[in-house]
Amino acid sequence: MxxxxxxxxxxxxxxxxxxxxxxEIAYTMLFFAVSCVLIFAFALVQEGRAPEGGAAGILWIAVAFAGTLALGRTFERERQSETLRALLLAPAARPAVYVGKLLGIVALLLAAEMLLVPLVALLFQAPLLAHPVWLALILVTGTIGFAAVGTLFAAMLVRARSRDVLLPVLLYPITVPVIIAGVRATAALLQPEMDAAVIRFWLALLVTFDVVFVTLSLWTFEPLMTD
Amino acid sequence: MKKWFMPAVIVCGLMFAIAPVLIAGAPYESTMGLVQKIFYVHLPSAWTFLLAAIICGVASVRYLFGGAARQDRLAWAAAELVVLFGAITLVTGPLWARKAWGVWWQWDVRLTASLMGWMVAVAYLMLRRYGGPGSDKLAAGLALFGMANVPFIYISVNYWRTIHPTTNVVPTLPTSFGVPLWFSAVSFLLLFVLLLRVRVRLEEQRAKLDAMYLSMDA
Structure with missing residues (x-):
């Protein structure tokens, strides 16, 4: 190796x-994600019926909110007793540290999505599991894009004051394209007649976003993490 | 202050005093009437908004990769002007849209991209204001990501539909519309340069003062 x-x-x-x-992070994040879905259910369900096409949006909102929580906690843990500094002082390539962190966050988020997808499908009568391969592709590419920016921002904010509020403030405007693409692709998947061309377009956009933002993160992690 | 500064302030003030007269004198557009005159403020402020964003992004990238503190001061000043001219653009736009489209806001590609760009600039200022020491580097990183984000927002929203007038109309404008527009654009550009200069100078003075304090301690 x-x-x-x-x-x-x-x-x-x-x-x-x-x-x-x-x-700690897995349980709190999962519970938070489920609460998110329920709050949206209470806000949007009228006369016992879910609104048309709401499921895709709710799924991605839950992923984005829970993801922010997980990102914040992961690096808060590293801040206590300065373990992040120790990690950065280690004679290892900085980009490798970033990739390791990124994969951890992605794994955590994918685990949460495995629970969220059936829950949203059940509560909103959405045929989310009708095309599991397409859905998995959308979720994986979307999660990587969100986590790529999130990991870099959460890591660099470790040194900043008021980091817990600044993370969502910085992260959401930048990850808007991921959320748009994820929601649109998932919504296209939920149509009675699945529109493969539309899904392919959004998947291509997600993959491009992933490539560009992972590359940018690898490139800027070094100067951003240097005091 | 540089020698050119005070004369430029006077010229800028005069231009902003004359601009309303020119705009009032321009003919009414046949279908939109009076509302169309917002365009003489909206378009120049939108151009200045874009210019400020580009300056902020380029200066940030240069600062991030070993640039001097000068680049950082420039990026900060430009970011504040992004918020200022962005706010003018985002207020005048809906005022016009209410009359022309019948709604205040549309999820059109230009509108969405402008709003997100403006939000990144606001986030940049918040990071600098509340981020504590070391937030200059972090803000530069944010500006870099904000710049890289623009094409993605553009593509993702363009896939919906667009009703915003394109910039293709500008070269085809008759002189009676064109003269007030270009006059207004030059006024905004001059105002931008002056504000940027004042803001950068303020940061320069602050940096000098900090350096003096440090040398006193030593």
């Missing part, structure tokens, strides 16, 4: 071990 992928693996394994011991 080369040095880069070894560092990625070590960072990922460390985060996984810490998380498995307490499951």
């Amino acid at each position: 080369s040095g880069f992928s070894r560092t990625v693996w070590l960072v990922l394994r460390k985060d996984f071990t810490v998380e498995v011991r307490s499951l």
Whole structure:
């Protein structure tokens, strides 16, 4: 294994071990995501029926909100006893540390989505599971795009004051295209006649976004994390 | 202050005094009537908004990759002007749209992209204001991401539909409409340059003062 992928693996394994011991982020994030879905259900359901096409939007709102929570907590944990500084001082490539962190967040979010998708499908009578492969592709590409920007911003905000409020303030305007593309693709999936051309367009946009923003993050992680 | 500054302020003041006269003297547009005159403020402020955003982005990238503190001061000043001219654009736009389209707001590509760009600039200022020490680098990173984001917003919203007039109309304008427009545009540009200069100078003075305090301690 080369040095880069070894560092990625070590960072990922460390985060996984810490998380498995307490499951703090996983449980709180999941509960928060479920509460989000329920609040939207109470806000939007009228006379016992869910609005047309609301499911796609609610799913992505829950992912974005829960993702922000997970990002904040993951790096708050690193801030206590300055473990992030130790991580950055280690003789390892900075981009590898970023990739390790990113994969951890993506794994956490995908786990949450596995619970959210059936829940939204059930509560909003949406045929979300009719095309599992397409849905998985949309969710994976969307999650990577959201987490790529989120991981970089959460990491750089570790040093800033009022970081908990600043993270969503900075993150949401930048991730708007991911949310638009994710919601539109999921909504196209939920149509009675699935529109493959539309889904392909949004997937292509999501993949381009992922490539551009992961590249930019790898490129800027080094100067942004240097005091 | 530089020698050109005070004369430029006077010229700018005169131009803003004359602009309303020119705009009032321009003929009424046949279908929209009086409302169309907002366009003489809306378009120049939108251009200035875009120019400020580009300056902020370029200066931020240069600062992030080993640039001097000068670039950072320029980026900060430009970001504040993005918010200012963006606010003018985003207020005058809906005033016109209410009359021309019948609604205040449309999720049109230009509108959405402008709003998101404006929000990134506001987020930039909040980060600088509340981020504490070290937030200059972080803000530069945010500006870089904000710039990279624009094409994505553009493509994703363009896929819906667009009703905003395109800039193709500008070169085809008759002189009676064109003269007030270009006059107004030059006035806004001059105002932008002056404000940018004042703001950068303020930061320069602050930096100098900080350096003096530090040298006193030493």
